[in-house]
Amino acid sequence: MITGELKNKIDSLWGIFWTGGLTNPLDVIEQMTYLMFIHDLDATDLRHQKEALMLGLDSKSMFDGEVTINDRVVSKQDLKWSRLGDMEPRQMYDTMANAVFPFIKGLDDGNDSAYSTYMQDAIFKIPTPLMLDKIMTAMNGIYELMEEDKSGDTRGDVYEYLLSKIATAGVNGQFRTPRHIIKMMVELMDPRPDDTICDPAAGTSGFLVEAAEYLKNVKKEDVLFDPENRKHYMNDMFTGFDMDRTMLRIGAMNMMTHGIEHPNIEYRDSLTDQNPDRDKYSLILANPPFKGSLDYDSVSDDLRDIVNTKKPKTELLFLELFLKMLKKGGRTACIVPDGVLFGSSKAHKAIRKELIENNKLQAVISMPSGVFKPYAGVSTAVLVFNKTGYGGTDKVWFYDMKNDGFSLDDKRSKIEANDIPDIVERFRNLDKEVDRKRTDQSFLVDKEEIVKNDYDLSINKYKEIEYEKVEYEPTSVILGKINDLQTEIEAGLKELEKMLKEQEPGDE
Incomplete structure (x- = not known):
């Protein structure tokens, strides 16, 4: 479940999309998903390098070397999320739209895989450099909170919360399993x-x-x-x-x-x-x-x-x-x-x-x-x-x-x-x-x-319910207690009437 500060930050991020002109919830979720993927490629690549080093396995970073995108030779290092954050907004936007996005759409090296198939119609829809800068800054704040929360699948909870914002979510039983x-x-x-x-x-x-x-x-x-x-x-x-x-x-x-x-x-x-x-x-x-x-x-x-x-x-x-x-x-x-x-x-x-x-x-x-x-x-x-x-x-x-x-x-x-x-x-x-x-x-x-x-x-x-036997006091004892309680109530009422009479003002 998304609660507290993390929920507020996601709502604020959603607001950036909304005020920037992306008002279709499905579009917002798609764009967030692409950006989360780009962020995670950087983080995952770094983790894989560390794991390979620990296990003594050969591993090559996906960000090593250069790549040609639209007749433009680009250093793969410039496509990392962490490097994008160091750029000024216009350069960041140009790199994201014209280099990073084509890069992730071709990650499977042209293989006829599910990933390449379903990324072919992916479209980068964020309209301005300023909006992209705000979104990436907000997402960095969200990731910082997600890193602090080690209690469960925070990432999955974020997806669930995003999907809950779609008006049709759940109509076909599409609820994320906890x-x-x-x-x-x-x-x-x-x-x-x-x-x-x-x-x-x-x-x-x-x-x-x-x-x-x-x-x-x-x-x-x-x-x-x-x-x-x-x-x-x-x-x-x-x-x-x-x-x-x-x-x-x-x-x-x-x-x-x-x-x-x-x-x-x-x-x-x-x-x-x-x-x-x-x-x-x-x-x-x-x-x-x-x-x-x-x-x-x-x-x-x-x-x-x-x-x-x-x-x-x-x-x-x-x-x-x-x-x-x-x-x-x-x-x-x-x-x-x-x-x-x-x-x-x-x-x-x-x-x-x-x-x-x-x-x-x-x-x-x-x-x-x-x-x-x-x-x-x-x-x-x-x-x-x-x-x-x-x-x-x-x-x-x-x-x-x-x-x-x-x-x-x-x-x-x-x-x-x-x-x-x-x-x-x-x-x-x-x-x-x-x-x-x-x-x-x-x-x-x-x-x-x-x-x-x-x-x-x-x-x-098939389950049997085990009923516990409850011992009650004899009826005569219960009635006696009720009578004693009633006597106490009557005495209290008389005392209250006496106090009220004593407080009444005298005749002039």
């Missing part, structure tokens, strides 16, 4: 160096970025020091689809600034024939949009095998899609609205049956409704399952998340109560959950019991 929830899901899945990871509703690529960071931090030697794994990590490991070109640009830039050289971020409507990927990925991480029903005719034919209804629900179709896109043995952690767990329609029951009978459903983690506040108050859950094609569900692990480390109101203030570390620890040691009682926060439920309950996956169907 970074600590993404991190929890990645830790549950424990990505491997040989995984092929996909998010079919990628947005700003938050899941892919977190998976990349997890691998780099937890499995650094296997990922970075093995030539084949490193090549896979940089080129083929991560794939994301989205239907919003702005999100695609942001997602591609986000991946590149996190060290992924050629991210596979593509324009696709994942639920249609635009997406032919089947039996391809070993891991899917996603929070698909919950936007109600779709046009039946637009849905890919093979996604009607299970969710066969004239008004297919998006969230149900995505679950079927995940199963289609996974390899045998592949695994998924995804967020679904609570209705998926207990919906009584034929389609709801069919997808739950498919997960349990023909694949391996491992876990249902119910999250409190405040997780997505202030942008949405929907109750959600995380489903964890493996594609097997032959079944394998024996017991399903349920966890009732009560706290995620933040207050569950619109403010989402940081608090101490946090179930996430416990969730990750218990999921990694499910053999120790066997003796847990239904009154505990987590427990295992046999497949047979779930089947008997029409494949209902709501935790309340």
